[in-house]
Amino acid sequence: MPEGHVIHRAARLHERRFGGERVRAWSPQGRFSEGAARLDGQVLEGAEARGKHLFYRWSSGEILHVHLGLFGKFRVHVSDPPPPTDGTRLAWEADTGTLYLAGATIVELVDPTAKEAIEARLGPDPLVDEPGDAEGFIERLRRRSVPIGAALLDQKAIAGVGNVYRAEILFLAGVDPSTPAKEIEDPAARAIWELSVEHLRRGERAGRIVTVDPDEVGARSRKDLTRAERLYVYKRDGEPCRRCGSEVRIGESAGRSIWWCPACQG
DNA sequence: GCTGCATGATGAA
DNA sequence: TCATCCTGCAGCA
Secondary structure, three states: OOOHHHHHHHHHHHHHHHOOOEOEEEOOOOOOHHHHHHHOOOEEEEEEEEOOEEEEEEOOOOEEEEEOOOOOEEEEEOOOOOOOOOOEEEEEEEOOEEEEEEOOOEEEEEOHHHHHHHHHOOOOOOOOOOOOHHHHHHHHHHOOOOEHHHHOOOOOOOOOOOHHHHHHHHHHHOOOOOOEHHHOOHHHHHHHHHHHHHHHHHHHHHOOOOOOOHHHHOOOOHHHOOHHHOOOOOOOOOOEOOOOOOEOEEEEEOOEEEEEOOOOOO
């Protein structure tokens, strides 16, 4: 379930819950036993997210790097934690709660140089959104001959967008996913960046992806939207576009399914 | 008890 | 482009 909003949210909530706390760490599954042993007894100093990468800083100077991949998941229990599942690669407990991590692609200890190398591969992160990032994003798009659908997913032009957000943002921007990235005009490119900032930020706060404007489906607020009403095009192939009624299409882009409205995204 | 699928990314070919 | 790695869960027998 993890796009950038989930990762940033985890960094924020984990730092709040465990920051300044000394943890007992172990690896129930056994595949991170050495790393967990090095974290055991350390105090968490902070957590930060960059795109879909998470970094935890420890009192020993260790940096824990986590990438959830397609199905990695954190579970945090404030009290009465159930036993960890068999797949739990890393567990830690503190006075303030217990954290389990399972299914992640990457769970490793890195040094500052390796952390910098990871960050250097990534495009600007809309949830960091520093001055100049929009321009940086546009400039990176200019250098890409791949379709915009692919450019949004590979993290080199923008970091944190995943398969749901790319479909939804391209819909909101009115851009066909197959448009070559370098051909996107400046205003549309800027709109893609700004929509990414707006929607990932909203997703980070809400803890889920809701892109639909409630007015468009006759709901009072985003919270009132049913599961089926939250998105414009993602996984809605064959259904009518919420804006124009055209049939939402499904296709492939960068090896993943993509959905779009052929009329709104001409 | 299976099977298939999922909001990801990489390395080989 | 394909195979591979990472888990859990829904949907089925």
